[in-house]
Amino acid sequence: MRTLTVLTLISLLAPGSRAADDILIADFEGTDYGDWKVTGEAFGPGPARGTLPGQMPVDGFKGKGLVNTFFHGDKSTGTLTSPEFKIERKYIAFLIGGGKDPEKLALNLLVDGKVVRSATGPNDKAGGSETLAPDSWDVTELAGKKAVIQIVDNATGGWGHINVDHIVQTDKKPPGLLTNAKREFVVEKRYLNIPIKNGAKQRVVTLLVDGKPFVRNDIELADGKPDWWAPMDVSAWKGKTVALVVDKLTEDSAALKQIEPSDALKDADKLYAEPLRGQFHFSPKRGWANDPNGMVFFNGEYHLFFQHNPYGWNWGNMHWGHAVSKDMVHWEELGDKLMPDNLGPIFSGSAVVDTDNTSGFGTKEKPPLVLIYTAAGNPTTQCIAYSTDGRTFTKYDKNPVVKQVTGGNRDPKVMWHAATKRWVMVLYVELKGKHTIHFFTSPNLKDWTLASVLDGGTNGKDGYLFECPDLFELPIDGDAKNRKWVLLGANSEYALGTFDGTAFKPEKTWLPGHRGRGFYAPQTFSDIPTSDGRRIQIGWFQTATPGMPFNQSMSIPQELKLVTTPDAPRLSRTPVKELAALRTVTYHFHAANLNAETGNWLDKIKAELLEIHADFSPGADTVTTFNIRGATVVYDAKKQELVVNGHRAPAPLSKDGQQKLTIFCDRTGLEVFASDGLTYVPMPMNLKADNLALAMTAKGGTVKVTALTVHELKSVWKAK
């Protein structure tokens, strides 16, 4: 008996002895919450089976069910409370995701009715990820106490939901956290390739140069196997010592260890050959892109800067990425040019060529290229940077050049106003809950004076004249003597009016922009030579590319014109002629009649990348359908509507009853132009690689096809 007791004691104390088994508090695998108590609506009738309608994909939970308070969207609220249990292990571990708001979105541990431990989700800005991540509390000091767990959702705005799963009591210590974990590098190679795991906990990663903090990014570092690698360009510090410092890192993380110095991007062999890489739409090599910025023609090149998160698949860490092109179609991405600094992350803005060197940043012979951007810190201000070679950029040492008006001031678009010989800046300013455009003038791009304020006349709920304004003058029907000014907002709705260099006087407001989906924050090129004279716009084409090391892209470039319509002048859009360089094989069809009996004319064509032109006079009740690799583009003659994948857009026939369609099809979506460019329907969607079928059919009568051309296109990436 005695001996036995001693043996038992020894085995309990021996190192590596088995810890007590975990106690499951909840795995949310049932169809209801069992004896947990629910209040409000947010928790739904029972645990969610993964993603809820309208939600980004949710993952990282265990099994099939989880708590997901996105039931009826972000606005719903409620609580979920466990029955009482005894704290019998050292740790309570769980998986958590969703919105970040320690007060309104919480997983709480309560003892005697008081919150003794609390956790919230990771997201507090647009973008983000719905991935649940492990977290835990050390509850050693609460051993033996009675406790309850309560999940609270009192948040109603963006990210107003919380996700929780797999709550267990355990004695297994979750790996500890190291603070300010550091790795130093003597810079010999161009890049540090950084391992990224989408949805992993965001860490604050600071780059130190010679021991001093240079730039700080929030990065979902991969502790284990990465989803992809993000290059950080450190070539500016060749020979010097740089270091990466991570605010918190689990002891067992391999994140810092696996960073790889190299002159090449890791996995460079797969670059531009990725299955969801748009083949004639610009997208970043790595990371996230949103608005096009700083679009300008300088020294024989088109420049495209863009909102870039170099280190994440979602929005964040705003840098200005940079690409150049000779034709707006083939782009070479050069790397990030503006990095976040003490004044904040670098939000949207524009670029101009300072031909007369008014800024003094260059010379008359070598005029500078000047970038004007928003530094989105606190305060949020407008700043400038310059370059004379279009490759290296220097931030102005007296930034900012425009002080904060309100925290919601951003996206400066600058132009030279020839008549008054000054620079004009249009700036979006959210003022007392309203969208306004502020007009500033400057002799030199450095000193700015407020000239006027235009009230968007909105209550802030709609998108008219919200963010990313653009201002330019266009001739009506090409008549240089008859011109109007166009003022456009991020959703591409616009006003037409007059502009005297000081104030914009709208004559027509709330004019409709694009008619599709996923097109935002477009901008037009500055400084296109007068010999060319076109006004060319590119927008953010919101193509989501899951599984790829990059996300989002830019629309095809399109020429904007003002044309007379039965309503008065309106903006029309035409794909730029430079795109014709991508045509490989062309199929011309004879004019002919199409009806239910004629079958499919296009059944011989099998191609991935397409440009289709169809001019036709549809019979009054006809429905003309293009089936393009599984996507549908339908013209409904009775309603005079274009229907792209079920999405309807008005597309009137011309006076003589004609419809003219231009359809571009890339791997990541369609862009459809109808009614002589008055209707533009962008439609991001990932087409199935193995579906190359093409069809054009009609029913409900006869469609007189006067011209039909199909071009197969080649990739801009392979054509280098």
Ligand code: FRU
């Ligand atoms: C528009 C926008 C801009 C801002 C930028 C930040 O998409 O919200 O207003 O400058 O994106 O990335």
